[in-house]
Amino acid sequence: MKSNQVSIKTFGATGLLLLSAAAQAGTVTNPSVIVSDVYATGSLAAARNSPDATQYIECTSEANSVSSQVVAQCMARDSAGARLECSSTDPNIIAVVQSISSSSYLSITTDGRGKCLHVLVANSSRFLP
Structure with missing residues (x-):
């Protein structure tokens, strides 16, 4: 009888922990989206x-079979309409871009002339899809 009481008490405590976590x-x-001259x-x-239909942020990767x-x-583009665009053939940047998901946060830095210098992709449960 005593072992059943211990099991029930343990299960009860575990159940409370699970319920409080849920x-x-x-x-x-x-x-x-925030846009400046270089990021x-x-x-x-x-x-x-x-709420606006203006802002977006995205990265894509594209392969060309002709040029390999x-x-x-x-x-x-931010809500005020400021835009930023860049591209890169750097394999590391391409790999990072290919890790984007619907719940990604992006940080993009350029040289100010259209070349991507740094791309950060953060995939997290904090960013709702």
Whole structure:
């Protein structure tokens, strides 16, 4: 009888822990798109769910079978209409761009003349899809 009581008490404590964890929501952040002369940041979800129809942030990769070249391209526009575009053939930037998901946060830095110098992709549960 004593072992059953221990099992019930253990299960009860575990159940309470599980219920309390399920009752709390996870951290959510949706940074909107910000664009300057040489950088852009923002989450795909924030741009997609923004109240305006202006902002977006994206990166794509494209392969050309004729030239055997792979190119990454990134573009962003904030709610005020400021735009940033860049491209790169750097294999490291291409690999990072190919890791983007629907819940990604992007940070893009350019040389100011259209070349992507740095692309950060953060995939996190904090950025809603």
